[in-house]
Amino acid sequence: MDVLNNHVTIRKFKSKPVEPELLDSILYSGTRASTTGNMQVYSIVVTTDENKRKELAPSHFNQPVALNAPVLLTFTADFNRFSKWCTMNKAEPGYSNFISFFTAAIDALLVAQNVCVAAENHGLGICYLGTTTYNAREIIKTLELPKLTFPVTTVALGYPNENPGLTDRLPLKGVIHHEKYENYSEAQIRELYAHKESLESGQQFVKENDKETLAQVFTDVRYKEKDNLFFSDKMLEVLKEQGFLESSS
Numbered sequence: 001m002d003v004l005n006n007h008v009t010i011r012k013f014k015s016k017p018v019e020p021e022l023l024d025s026i027l028y029s030g031t032r033a034s035t036t037g038n039m040q041v042y043s044i045v046v047t048t049d050e051n052k053r054k055e056l057a058p059s060h061f062n063q064p065v066a067l068n069a070p071v072l073l074t075f076t077a078d079f080n081r082f083s084k085w086c087t088m089n090k091a092e093p094g095y096s097n098f099i100s101f102f103t104a105a106i107d108a109l110l111v112a113q114n115v116c117v118a119a120e121n122h123g124l125g126i127c128y129l130g131t132t133t134y135n136a137r138e139i140i141k142t143l144e145l146p147k148l149t150f151p152v153t154t155v156a157l158g159y160p161n162e163n164p165g166l167t168d169r170l171p172l173k174g175v176i177h178h179e180k181y182e183n184y185s186e187a188q189i190r191e192l193y194a195h196k197e198s199l200e201s202g203q204q205f206v207k208e209n210d211k212e213t214l215a216q217v218f219t220d221v222r223y224k225e226k227d228n229l230f231f232s233d234k235m236l237e238v239l240k241e242q243g244f245l246e247s248s249s
Contacts, residue, residue: 010125069156077104
């Protein structure tokens with residue numbers, strides 16, 4: 001519980017490599033995650049070679065964390081392996097569709113979180129890279145991912161070289177609903193986000209970006225509708241290229 005409750009994102013890592021035996025142990029813990037039908041429709045691409053990490057860096061917008069972490073783990077939805085097994089055993093796979101992608105993505109993300117908890121339990125630090133789905137096509141090319149695979153997240157991993165404080169979270173009552181979803185009143189919304197808005201870091205974001213509210217930093221700067229639409233269209237195109245959106249007609 002202490003590991004979970006004290007999670008922080010690490011963006012600065014020591015140059016010390018992660019021992020192969022330790023990394024294998026952490027990855028094994030990842031594979032003990034829940035999986036749909038025990039199919040394990042995911043793969044993890046481990047990148048430790050510095051040149052390969054440099055090759056991947058542009059796909060992650062050249063974030064420093066993608067360059068200085070000694071390990072990059074690309075968690076990939078993977079129906080390629082399972083479909084081949086089916087074909088080899090006189091079974092006709094029917095996984096060229098969106099629900100299969102979503103199933104495999106869930107599997108991959110469950111494994112990723114297990115890996116992160118295991119890594120932190122061993123004193124390592126982690127950082128999720130949300131850029132993976134934005135530039136899936138480029139990552140697919142770099143990692144030579146075949147059809148019926150799709151990278152869903154990347155985790156930077158290594159020994160921490162910083163000690164950041166805990167990031168704010170909404171109070172439990174803000175995210176828990178009992179028996180049914182209870183929609184939020186304006187008063188409840190104001191109460192739930194009051195602490196986030198009062199933080200010095202949040203106020204600094206507002207000032208730096210010349211905005212009136214913290215919400216505008218998210219909608220106008222960090223996660224703009226224009227960008228969301230662009231990357232949504234791109235992701236759907238790549239899903240089709242990878243064989244996950246074949247027409248049912």
